Amino acid sequence: xxxxxxxxxxxxxxxxxxxxxxxxxxxxxxxxxxxxxxxxxxxxxxxxxxxxxxxxxxxxxxxxxxxxxxxxxxxxxxxxxxxxxxxxxxxxxxxxxxxxxxxxxxxxxxxxxxxxxxxxxxxxxxxxxxxxxxxxxxxxxxxxxxxxxxxxxxxxxxxxxxxxxxxxxxxxxxxxxxxxxxxxxxxxxxxxxxxxxxxxxxxxxxxxxxxxxxxxxxxxxxxxxxxxxxxxxxxxxxxxxxxxxxxxxxxxxxxxxxxxxx
Amino acid sequence: xxxxxxxxxxxxxxxxxxxxxxxxxxxxxxxxxxxxxxxxxxxxxxxxxxxxxxxxxxxxxxxxxxxxxxxxxxxxxxxxxxxxxxxxxxxxxxxxxxxxxxxxxxxxxxxxxxxxxxxxxxxxxxxxxxxxxxxxxxxxxxxxxxxxxxxxxxxxxxxxxxxxxxxxxxxxxxxxxxxxxxxxxxxxxxxxxxxxxxxxxxxxxxxxxxxxxxxxxxxxxxxxxxxxxxxxxxxxxxxxxxxxxxxxxxxxxxxxxxxx
Numbered sequence: 001x002x003x004x005x006x007x008x009x010x011x012x013x014x015x016x017x018x019x020x021x022x023x024x025x026x027x028x029x030x031x032x033x034x035x036x037x038x039x040x041x042x043x044x045x046x047x048x049x050x051x052x053x054x055x056x057x058x059x060x061x062x063x064x065x066x067x068x069x070x071x072x073x074x075x076x077x078x079x080x081x082x083x084x085x086x087x088x089x090x091x092x093x094x095x096x097x098x099x100x101x102x103x104x105x106x107x108x109x110x111x112x113x114x115x116x117x118x119x120x121x122x123x124x125x126x127x128x129x130x131x132x133x134x135x136x137x138x139x140x141x142x143x144x145x146x147x148x149x150x151x152x153x154x155x156x157x158x159x160x161x162x163x164x165x166x167x168x169x170x171x172x173x174x175x176x177x178x179x180x181x182x183x184x185x186x187x188x189x190x191x192x193x194x195x196x197x198x199x200x201x202x203x204x205x206x207x208x209x210x211x212x213x214x215x216x217x218x219x220x221x222x223x224x225x226x227x228x229x230x231x232x233x234x235x236x237x238x239x240x241x242x243x244x245x246x247x248x249x250x251x252x253x254x255x256x257x258x259x260x261x262x
Numbered sequence: 263x264x265x266x267x268x269x270x271x272x273x274x275x276x277x278x279x280x281x282x283x284x285x286x287x288x289x290x291x292x293x294x295x296x297x298x299x300x301x302x303x304x305x306x307x308x309x310x311x312x313x314x315x316x317x318x319x320x321x322x323x324x325x326x327x328x329x330x331x332x333x334x335x336x337x338x339x340x341x342x343x344x345x346x347x348x349x350x351x352x353x354x355x356x357x358x359x360x361x362x363x364x365x366x367x368x369x370x371x372x373x374x375x376x377x378x379x380x381x382x383x384x385x386x387x388x389x390x391x392x393x394x395x396x397x398x399x400x401x402x403x404x405x406x407x408x409x410x411x412x413x414x415x416x417x418x419x420x421x422x423x424x425x426x427x428x429x430x431x432x433x434x435x436x437x438x439x440x441x442x443x444x445x446x447x448x449x450x451x452x453x454x455x456x457x458x459x460x461x462x463x464x465x466x467x468x469x470x471x472x473x474x475x476x477x478x479x480x481x482x483x484x485x486x487x488x489x490x491x492x493x494x495x496x497x498x499x500x501x502x503x504x505x506x507x508x509x510x511x512x513x514x515x516x517x518x519x520x521x522x
Contacts, residue, residue, distance in 0.1 A: 027361040028310075028473045031317050035480060035495055070501060072494050073487075105497045106490025137488055 041071045051077075056087030067098055075102035076110045083113075103130060108137035115142065119154075128155030135166060143170035144178040151181075160191025171202065179206035180214040187217075196227030207238060216242035216250045274441045281448040286398075288455035293405055295462045300412075302469055309478045316492045318362035320499040325355035327506040334513045338520070374417055381422045382414045388429045428454050 047062030060081050066074035075098045081087050082095035096117060102110035115130035128149050134142035147166035150159050164185050170178035183202035186195050200221050206214035219238035222231045236257070242250035332351040336344045374382075389407055394400035406425060413421035432447055432454075469475060481491040 027318055027321060027358060028313065028477055030321065031313065031495055032473055032477045032480065034498070035477070035491055038494065038498060039484075070494075070498050072489060072497075104493075106493030108488035108490075137485070137490065139488055 041066045044071050044074045060087035072102050072105040072107045076107050108134045108139045112142045124155030140170040140173040140175040144175050164191040176206040176209035176211040180211050200227030212242045212245040212247040216247050285448050285452050288452050292455050292459050299462055299466050306474055314362055317495045320496055322359045322362040324503050325358040329355040331510050337517055378419055385410050385422050385426050
């Protein structure tokens, strides 16, 4: 029995343990090994192949096993399956539990979902804290929402400058809503120096991604020649695009112009 | 066309000009490689610090707990193999502790030996940018000075010595520079630059092949999937530590029960 215990212990070979340098690199090799072992969780891989084959109850069972072993990605997937009632009965409590487990392991999607759950329950300080963590992992959705929370002073003190900062990070990742909100801030000079040119440029990016509000605003800028050369054709084009998506002001505007554009 | 006659250079002067251009190119490459390597080094250093703070200290805690369990088991079993196991576990715990907390010690302990200080002063007074003869040399000296400063802060006597030797070798010719002497000097300088480039390439290769760099790559790959490798590692280690804590209490209770 004692022999078994000894083989179970992994000893650093005596030759390698002498100098500080190799001890040092061995603590890093150990982390690499552990990370690789955790990542190649067989239950997780089983779960993924079940999921892709459309067998959700089998996948859920495998993800459950991997999640119990602390596999972050599996915990996240399991939480979404509990949320959607996919492969197991829908269960908010379980979904919340596994989401938090994954979020605490730094899983950005889980952090964002957890933040949303708190937000929906009107617990703004917690929603803000988790959203901030996800935003620092460069998740555009979370960066946009963090900007919104700064703007609306939810769970944090109001700051237009912070809002502009986080909108910009998401906008640079081509997140249309963030591009539109950033353009708003430029248009009114909130948290950034007022610039119609910048506002027009960001509205255009959002509009090209199909954001109706940005399409309407861009059309408006073309109509009055702010930040862009006055251009009636462009104005009509963008307002019509917004109207096609059911944007109410755009519809009203089109009606007003009917006498000109039959 | 007298102008053309004046512009016509002697073969000697032309050769010298070409050599100078070669030297400038080699030094530009060298400077580029140096800054690349410095960036890699700084990146890995930051990552290493993060790893040690977030994960390394937990390994130290875990190994210490394991060692304490093994030591308690000596009380329980009182056998030679149990004692041996306890000793090994304690040694391992010590090694992990040293590795995890090495950085903190190092920062406090930087106290270079006097020989290194002398060597550094020797080098510095020769390559100080203020003593450069012209603009190009001043730029080059600034670079050398940065290299010397780095070598000094790393306690790297070999690099400092090399800087000094290079300088002495080059300036052996300076006194009365005919064209031939100049040629020789520049040739040597080119050789020095090329040798340093090769050295940097070797270092870069070793650095990128290290466990640390590999782990860094893996952490970056998981960050692209919006995961945090180090936090995941730390979470799993905390669970192992909690588990080891329970085992320690269990052994403790057994000892109490058996009255040893």
